Amino acid sequence: MKAYSKEMRRDVLAACQAGESTRDVALKFRCSQSWVRRVKQEFREQGKTAPCTTRRRTPKWLVHKPQIEELLAQQSDLTLKELKDALGTDLGLSTLCKALKQLKLTLKKKS
16 A cells, blocks of 8 residues: 655645545545544644654564573574473564574574
8 A cells, every 4th residue: 555645645634624524635635534534633643744654663572582582592502483482472483583583693403
């Protein structure tokens, strides 16, 4: 899904502030009413008029970072499954693998 331009957001906000209804604005700019409501809400709550250009998402494994580092410092030959069991988490093995790559840590065993 492509974000609408900041110019369109600005025009939508201007129309809403001029007193047009959400439905009329959505019809005028050929977009959904929910998007118009979201633009109005983002402006009201955050003062935001431009679309986000990047996602800022916190990885689920990040809360386990100290435990991962400690476990691998104690026993560097853990498999991903053994690491998962030691953490007592429901994270997937692929998620743990990505975490280790981002932390620049390696496992010695393959299976």
